Amino acid sequence: MSAVAPVDLPEDPRERIAWILDRVREHDLDGLASVLGELHPSDLADVVEELDEDDRIFLLDLLPADLASETLAEMESEEHPEEILAALEPERIGELIAELSDDDAVELIRELPPEEQTRVLAALPNLEAGELRRLLQYDEESAGGIMTTELVAVSVHLTAGEAIEEVRRQAREIGGEFYTIFVVDLLRRLVGTVSIQDLVLAEPRTPLADLVEEPVAAVPVDMDQEEVGRIIARYNLPSVPVVGPDNVLLGRITWDDVIDVMELEQTEDILRLGGVVSEEEVRGGWLDAVRSRLPWLLLNLGTAAVAASVVWYFQDTIDRLVLLAAIMPVIAGMGGNAGTQALAVTVRRLALTEETTARRFRVAAKELVVGVVNGLALGAIAAVASALVGGDPTLGLVVFLAMIGNLVLASIAGALIPIILERLGADPAVASSIFVTTFTDVGGFFLLLGLASALLL
Amino acid sequence: MSAVAPVDLPEDPRERIAWILDRVREHDLDGLASVLGELHPSDLADVVEELDEDDRIFLLDLLPADLASETLAEMESEEHPEEILAALEPERIGELIAELSDDDAVELIRELPPEEQTRVLAALPNLEAGELRRLLQYDEESAGGIMTTELVAVSVHLTAGEAIEEVRRQAREIGGEFYTIFVVDLLRRLVGTVSIQDLVLAEPRTPLADLVEEPVAAVPVDMDQEEVGRIIARYNLPSVPVVGPDNVLLGRITWDDVIDVMELEQTEDILRLGGVVSEEEVRGGWLDAVRSRLPWLLLNLGTAAVAASVVWYFQDTIDRLVLLAAIMPVIAGMGGNAGTQALAVTVRRLALTEETTARRFRVAAKELVVGVVNGLALGAIAAVASALVGGDPTLGLVVFLAMIGNLVLASIAGALIPIILERLGADPAVASSIFVTTFTDVGGFFLLLGLASALLL
Numbered sequence: 001m002s003a004v005a006p007v008d009l010p011e012d013p014r015e016r017i018a019w020i021l022d023r024v025r026e027h028d029l030d031g032l033a034s035v036l037g038e039l040h041p042s043d044l045a046d047v048v049e050e051l052d053e054d055d056r057i058f059l060l061d062l063l064p065a066d067l068a069s070e071t072l073a074e075m076e077s078e079e080h081p082e083e084i085l086a087a088l089e090p091e092r093i094g095e096l097i098a099e100l101s102d103d104d105a106v107e108l109i110r111e112l113p114p115e116e117q118t119r120v121l122a123a124l125p126n127l128e129a130g131e132l133r134r135l136l137q138y139d140e141e142s143a144g145g146i147m148t149t150e151l152v153a154v155s156v157h158l159t160a161g162e163a164i165e166e167v168r169r170q171a172r173e174i175g176g177e178f179y180t181i182f183v184v185d186l187l188r189r190l191v192g193t194v195s196i197q198d199l200v201l202a203e204p205r206t207p208l209a210d211l212v213e214e215p216v217a218a219v220p221v222d223m224d225q226e227e228v229g230r231i232i233a234r235y236n237l238p239s240v241p242v243v244g245p246d247n248v249l250l251g252r253i254t255w256d257d258v259i260d261v262m263e264l265e266q267t268e269d270i271l272r273l274g275g276v277v278s279e280e281e282v283r284g285g286w287l288d289a290v291r292s293r294l295p296w297l298l299l300n301l302g303t304a305a306v307a308a309s310v311v312w313y314f315q316d317t318i319d320r321l322v323l324l325a326a327i328m329p330v331i332a333g334m335g336g337n338a339g340t341q342a343l344a345v346t347v348r349r350l351a352l353t354e355e356t357t358a359r360r361f362r363v364a365a366k367e368l369v370v371g372v373v374n375g376l377a378l379g380a381i382a383a384v385a386s387a388l389v390g391g392d393p394t395l396g397l398v399v400f401l402a403m404i405g406n407l408v409l410a411s412i413a414g415a416l417i418p419i420i421l422e423r424l425g426a427d428p429a430v431a432s433s434i435f436v437t438t439f440t441d442v443g444g445f446f447l448l449l450g451l452a453s454a455l456l457l
Numbered sequence: 458m459s460a461v462a463p464v465d466l467p468e469d470p471r472e473r474i475a476w477i478l479d480r481v482r483e484h485d486l487d488g489l490a491s492v493l494g495e496l497h498p499s500d501l502a503d504v505v506e507e508l509d510e511d512d513r514i515f516l517l518d519l520l521p522a523d524l525a526s527e528t529l530a531e532m533e534s535e536e537h538p539e540e541i542l543a544a545l546e547p548e549r550i551g552e553l554i555a556e557l558s559d560d561d562a563v564e565l566i567r568e569l570p571p572e573e574q575t576r577v578l579a580a581l582p583n584l585e586a587g588e589l590r591r592l593l594q595y596d597e598e599s600a601g602g603i604m605t606t607e608l609v610a611v612s613v614h615l616t617a618g619e620a621i622e623e624v625r626r627q628a629r630e631i632g633g634e635f636y637t638i639f640v641v642d643l644l645r646r647l648v649g650t651v652s653i654q655d656l657v658l659a660e661p662r663t664p665l666a667d668l669v670e671e672p673v674a675a676v677p678v679d680m681d682q683e684e685v686g687r688i689i690a691r692y693n694l695p696s697v698p699v700v701g702p703d704n705v706l707l708g709r710i711t712w713d714d715v716i717d718v719m720e721l722e723q724t725e726d727i728l729r730l731g732g733v734v735s736e737e738e739v740r741g742g743w744l745d746a747v748r749s750r751l752p753w754l755l756l757n758l759g760t761a762a763v764a765a766s767v768v769w770y771f772q773d774t775i776d777r778l779v780l781l782a783a784i785m786p787v788i789a790g791m792g793g794n795a796g797t798q799a800l801a802v803t804v805r806r807l808a809l810t811e812e813t814t815a816r817r818f819r820v821a822a823k824e825l826v827v828g829v830v831n832g833l834a835l836g837a838i839a840a841v842a843s844a845l846v847g848g849d850p851t852l853g854l855v856v857f858l859a860m861i862g863n864l865v866l867a868s869i870a871g872a873l874i875p876i877i878l879e880r881l882g883a884d885p886a887v888a889s890s891i892f893v894t895t896f897t898d899v900g901g902f903f904l905l906l907g908l909a910s911a912l913l914l
Contacts, residue, residue: 040673042691050816171654177695179634197628216497233720234499236713238634238695255712256693259719263690266723267805270730274801275794286826293798294831300794301835304787305842311783312846318775318782325775325782326768329789329898330761337732337757341750344731348724359507369743374751378758385762389769441786 009035013043020047024059032062041070048075048084057087069099072108085112085120094123097132101176103148103257106135143228144221146261147242147251150174153182156191156212161204163194179239182249183212190218190241190249218243221250226265229258272429273347275300300434307332307441314449317457323390324452327382327399331448334378335406335440342367342414343436347429350422364415371411372404379403398455402447406440413439466492470500477504481516489519498527505532505541514544526556529565542569542577551580554589558633560605560714563592600685601678603718604699604708607631610639613648613669618661620651636696639706640669647675647698647706675700678707683722686715729886730804732757757891764789764898771906774914780847781909784839784856788905791835792863792897799824799871800893804886807879821872828868829861836860855912859904863897870896 010016020039023031024047044063048056048071060068072084085093085108097105097120109117109132117136121129131149138144152170154163163181171178181199183191192212202211217231218241232240232255242251275296284292311318311328318325349363379400387396413436418428467473477496480488481504501520505513505528517525529541542550542565554562554577566574566589574593578586588606595601609627611620620638628635638656640648649669659668674688675698689697689712699708732753741749768775768785775782806820836857844853870893875885 040692168654168657172658177636179695197625200625201629233713233716235497238636238712255695255716256690259690259712259716262716262719262723263809266719266726267809269723270727270805271801273727273730274797276798276801286823286830289802289823289827290830293795293827294834296798297791297794297831297835298838301787301791301838304790307790308783308787311786312780315779315783319779322772322776322782323769325779325785326765326772328782329768329786329902330758330765332786333761333764333894333898334754334758337754338750340731341733341753344728344733345746348727352720352724366743366746370746370750373743373747374754377751378754381755381758437790441790445786 009038013046017043017046017050020044021050024051024055027058029062036063036067039067041067041074044071045074053083053087056084060084060088061092065095066099069096069104072096073100073104086116090119090123093120097124098128101148101150101174102131102135103146105132106145109136110140138221141225142221143219143223143225143242143253144250146225146228146257147221147253149251150176151182151239151241151249151252152178152180153184153188153249154194154208156183156185156209158208159204160199160202160206160208160211163208164199164204167196167199177238177254179254180237180241180252182215182241182252183208184249187246188249189247190215190243193241215241218247219253220244225261228253229261229265232258233262269347269351269429272427273344273433275433296434300437303434303438304441306438307445310442310445311449314445314453317449317453320457321390321395321452323386323395324449327386328445328448330382331399331402331406332441332444334382334403335410335444336437337410338371338374338407339410339414339436339440340433342370342411343418343432346415346418347432350418350428360419364412364419367411367415368408371408375404375407378407392456394456395452398448398451402444402451405447406444409443410436410440466495470503474500474503474507477501478507481508481512484515486519493520493524496524498524498531501528502531510540510544513541517541517545518549522552523556526553526561529553530557530561542573547576547580550577554581555585558605558607558631559588559592560603562589563602566593567597595678598682599678600676600680600682600699600710601707603682603685603714604678604710606708607633608639608696608698608706608709609635609637610641610645610706611651611665613640613642613666615665616661617656617659617663617665617668620665621656621661624653624656634695634711636711637694637698637709639672639698639709640665641706644703645706646704647672647700650698672698675704676710677701682718685710686718686722689715690719726804726808726886729884730801730890732890753891757894760891760895761898763895764902767899767902768906771902771910774906774910777914778847778852778909780843780852781906784843785902785905787839788856788859788863789898789901791839791860792867792901793894794867795828795831795864796867796871796893796897797890799827799868800875800889803872803875804889807875807885817876821869821876824868824872825865828865832861832864835864849913851913852909855905855908859901859908862904863901866900867893867897 010019020032020035020043022028044059044067048059051059060071063071088096097108100108109120112120121132124132135144135147135149138147150173152167152174154166154170158166167178167181181194181196183194185191193215194208194211194213198211216235216237219228219231221242221244228240231237232253237255239252239254241249242253244250276292346363346367379402382403383396383400386399387393390396417435418432421432422428467476477489477492477500479485501516501524505516508516517528520528545553554565557565566577569577578589581589592601592604592606608631609624611623611627615623624635624638638651638653640651642648649671651665651668651670655668673692673694676685676688678699678701685697688694689710694712696709696711698706699710701707733749803820803824836859839860840853840857843856844850847853874892875889878889879885
């Protein structure tokens with residue numbers, strides 16, 4: 001960014017946040033007042049997250065209601081806003097919620113425990129509280145859960161001139177960007193959209209019906225938010241209408257909601273691939289982390305025990321050739337790495353593309369070839385090294401065959417397991433990795449030690 | 458989506474693509490002509506990617522130039538557009554490029570080999586070719602590389618009324634959404650922005666200078682695209698101005714470019730965490746895959762050899778107690794899993810937040826606690842099982858201590874290695890996992906076998 005910040009406020013975001021933090025901790029009212037107009041809610045949210053409770057309240061009480069409420073809306077939800085809200089006066093909370101657009105208000109209220117929700121809704125005007133209660137009914141991860149009802153919609157029975165007046169009036173009311181003008185009939189069923197340029201250029205008496213275009217997409221209110229994101233990204237729509245039964249227009253979802261959804265889903269995918277099972281949020285405490293990670297580790301301990309029992313079954317083989325104990329984790333580990341590679345590629349492909357079944361089979365065939373080729377290369381190196389250390393060419397052959405076998409197993413497991421999980425309706429990013437590494441551990445130990453028993457001893 | 462597709466065209470994207478594919482393969486001109494108006498470039502791009510060369514040319518020649526060019530622009534770049542373009546007539550290529558917005562045109566031309574680029578640029582009108590040549594100078598991953606010069610900018614010296622006329626004229630010219638009206642001075646230096654609503658509501662003779670607002674952000678032309686994406690997402694800007702030296706307005710970047718960047722970066726992060734080193738694209742062939750994955754596997758083979766040599770060093774210990782060979786991969790594997798968990802959380806945190814150093818230390822301390830707690834739980838279970846199988850409580854103690862030690866090592870490595878890599882200017886998603894698993898493999902073997910040597914034998 002350039003040429004935007006005033007003299008005092010550093011331009012680098014991290015320095016800017018540190019600067020504001022210092023002013024707040026010193027309770028430097030003059031310093032803060034001098035930059036108040038330049039503060040952005042996104043920066044303030046980062047500041048609030050680093051403050052202790054007293055300083056938070058000091059800052060949130062100091063800020064004008066619109067800035068304070070936007071700041072709350074920008075805070076990562078994982079930071080327990082209920083603690084912050086609980087410390088504020090109920091009237092102040094009502095004032096802050098009233099400033100927010102309805103989707104942000106709903107998101108904030110959802111974070112509160114039920115009794116707090118009731119308290120906050122009671123502090124709001126009836127009309128607004130009713131609206132928010134209705135929105136709270138929708139599933140948090142559905143189109144209804146992230147939509148806003150604040151939009152610009154005009155009746156198809158107006159003329160172009162009347163429609164422009166109506167658009168102006170509604171646009172003033174919602175404040176922010178409206179992006180798309182929706183056209184509805186008398187029962188508020190979605191008829192289509194009209195571009196602002198067509199409206200302005202048309203002769204004022206033109207019936208709106210002559211200018212209306214079919215919407216590129218409309219999403220049902222119960223569609224999963226991830227699917228909504230895919231549609232907005234696929235068709236480059238700045239806003240998409242949300243419809244209920246009978247195609248009635250209920251709200252809209254805008255591109256910035258989708259960016260939030262994408263960030264969340266991206267976090268989820270990476271955490272799940274890394275074996276962080278569920279609700280450990282990126283900013284959670286150690287207890288959250290243990291709760292989220294330990295079940296996964298316990299599950300892994302179970303599968304590791306299976307792999308260990310394969311080794312234990314071959315204890316005589318190892319007893320006669322201890323070198324196998326050193327080679328064993330190499331074969332299993334290389335399989336695990338190759339399987340993770342195939343898995344990462346497959347998971348991304350599933351997330352990004354709409355594939356036909358024929359294409360999937362071609363991709364699985366590709367992975368098989370990759371497994372064989374990489375297995376040949378790695379097997380050759382490992383075989384030569386093992387044969388030299390062990391002084392036995394047959395040991396080299398055993399290692400060579402075991403490595404190829406395990407890499408083929410890894411490729412197939414990495415390519416097919418996420419596809420099978422998706423078919424079964426599960427998220428392919430969850431649990432795929434535990435299946436893949438179980439296959440490659442058990443397979444690696446079994447192949448190496450089994451081949452060694454058969455060919456060496 | 459609902460109520461959008463005509464009778465013939467299936468609503469489900471995957472079925473729709475299969476339906477179009479069938480029509481194209483049958484060269485069913487009537488069937489295709491009947492739905493031509495309903496086809497979206499994003500769907501067509503998926504279709505083109507599944508066709509063989511002859512059918513591709515058939516389809517791309519059949520489509521009107523605007524639809525054909527948008528389809529090329531929507532194709533994933535990994536599908537080698539140069540092969541497709543090479544099969545088209547040069548005049549047709551010129552026609553298609555001319556239909557595209559300049560950022561899409563540049564993206565497409567960049568995919569071509571140099572001699573093809575020259576050929577295509579030569580087929581374009583001079584003015585347009587010159588403009589594209591200028592844009593091609595910018596780094597592909599910089600703001601300049603993804604910006605478009607097609608925007609709406611009005612002089613600060615106009616009145617509101619004059620500005621509206623100028624906005625209308627420019628908006629008609631660029632066709633698509635303009636989102637933001639930029640205000641510039643006579644030297645085209647960025648002065649600020651003005652909202653369309655303020656313009657329309659203002660008295661027509663009001664000087665534009667009275668309505669102009671400071672831009673929330675402006676990005677320098679050489680800023681990395683990922684940073685641009687973060688700014689647009691952070692401040693919810695549908696479009697952001699790109700400025701050169703002296704704050705001269707050069708172009709703009711819109712939210713949909715950012716979604717593309719986010720998808721790419723997300724793919725990159727997941728592939729890198731999975732150990733897919735670099736340019737293997739999600740849709741590449743097996744040779745691309747081997748080239749991208751084998752170097753990483755070879756590197757891993759090297760570190761696995763180090764871990765194996767630790768085992769080899771303790772061969773006498775294993776010789777005396779073969780059960781250790783079965784427990785060994787369990788300790789190393791649990792460390793690897795715990796390290797990957799800490800790593801995934803840390804990588805996401807680094808990507809999402811602007812953190813102070815103090816906060817980073819708190820997070821590393823949290824990971825340490827998580828490692829100890831999970832180590833206690835897993836160590837206790839593994840210890841009891843080992844003691845029972847081995848018939849020796851001291852073996853249980855050895856396993857208990859080794860497990861705790863390795864989980865602590867894993868947590869610290871998972872939390873600190875990505876931070877250190879980022880400090881050194883490297884991408885924390887690359888190579889982090891190899892360091893972490895090397896630590897946990899070597900650490901696990903060394904702890905278990907070392908403790909066993911000391912306490913058991």
